[in-house]
Amino acid sequence: MTAPSPAPSPAPALRHGLDLALDQASPTPLYLQLAEQIRARVAEGAIRVGEAVPSERELSLIGGVSRVTVRKALDLLLREGLLSRRRGSGTYIAPRIQQSAALLAGFSAEMRGRGLEPGAVWIERSAGVATSEEAMALGLDLGTRVVRLARVRTADGEPLAIERATVPTVFLPGPDSVEQSLYEALAARGYEPARGLQRLQASLATREEARLLGVPTGAAVLRIERRAYLPDGRAVELTRSAYRGDRYDFVAEVRDVRSGPQPRAGS
Structure with a gap:
């Protein structure tokens, strides 16, 4: 009898508490909602400075939004300085x-x-x-x-x-x-x-x-x-x-x- 496969570890977004409960009916654009949720998690300490942000694909799957929407949210946070991008490594919560x-x-x-x-x-x-x-x-x-x-x-x-x-x-x-x-x-x-x-x-x-x-x-x-x-x-x-x-x-x-x-x- 084949042993059952171990349960997969939770996705990084879930480990950070990013349930991404975006309101599709809200007049607020989805990318702004996503950016605000990430800001809130950082302010709460759920995501710490120096930690990697889940990939675009992961955020897209969990939030039920397109990768274009995710990319717009991340680009906004990059411009604000909340995130930093390291070439070949990923996107991280940036320290000031x-x-x-x-x-x-x-x-x-x-x-x-x-x-x-x-x-x-x-x-x-x-x-x-x-x-x-x-x-x-x-x-x-x-x-x-x-x-x-x-x-x-x-x-x-x-x-x-x-x-x-x-x-x-x-x-x-x-x-x-x-x-x-x-x-x-x-x-x-x-x-x-x-x-x-x-x-x-x-x-x-x-x-x-x-x-x-x-x-x-x-x-x-x-x-x-x-x-x-x-x-x-x-x-x-x-x-x-x-x-x-x-x-x-x-x-x-x-x-x-x-x-x-x-x-x-x-x-």
């Missing part, structure tokens, strides 16, 4: 990264501190004479040579930001001096930044930025200009970055001015 706007730290150190593996896709490595804008920002004489580094910064393979840095060659001999972390390369030469000034601005991704970051054109980005200084006051770095607005929150501590005089920014 909170970074202190008052912390002077490089991208690599920040990501490692969060248990993520930092990476980079190089766009440009070059050296040349500082432009008038670069010279003014860094307090350089005209004709001073600088290194320019441009790259897409990634965490666990996911693009998060585009960084474009300018560093005087007195601190960084050439563009190949940086393997991954600019700040580690500077520290190795005794030029670790001690303080910095940052300016943040909300903006929209250009077509090229959207292509590099894997987001829709016009998606929210946070533009950050940073000028970093050595203990002796010399400017060592000018970096302009575009961070994905769906993945990043910048936080800063605020204090009651009545508690006493506060140091000025950059002091």
Whole structure:
């Protein structure tokens, strides 16, 4: 007598409590109903950050809707930043990264501190004479040579930001001096930044930025200009970055001015 086959394990959607009781008679489009149910399960903790979302086929079967409907719901949640897609792996509940706007730290150190593996896709490595804008920002004489580094910064393979840095060659001999972390390369030469000034601005991704970051054109980005200084006051770095607005929150501590005089920014 043949032994009975073991009962199949529940589908991932059922394990997450996604019964997908969509109301076919409701005036609300089905893809919006599906997106809202996924949001609710994440808010309840039924699906945790980092967990994979059931496949389009599974969601389609359980919800009794077309895969086109499922795809529209997932695309909406991807644009919102609730989900992230890893090439060749699947779709996951995405964490939001909170970074202190008052912390002077490089991208690599920040990501490692969060248990993520930092990476980079190089766009440009070059050296040349500082432009008038670069010279003014860094307090350089005209004709001073600088290194320019441009790259897409990634965490666990996911693009998060585009960084474009300018560093005087007195601190960084050439563009190949940086393997991954600019700040580690500077520290190795005794030029670790001690303080910095940052300016943040909300903006929209250009077509090229959207292509590099894997987001829709016009998606929210946070533009950050940073000028970093050595203990002796010399400017060592000018970096302009575009961070994905769906993945990043910048936080800063605020204090009651009545508690006493506060140091000025950059002091």
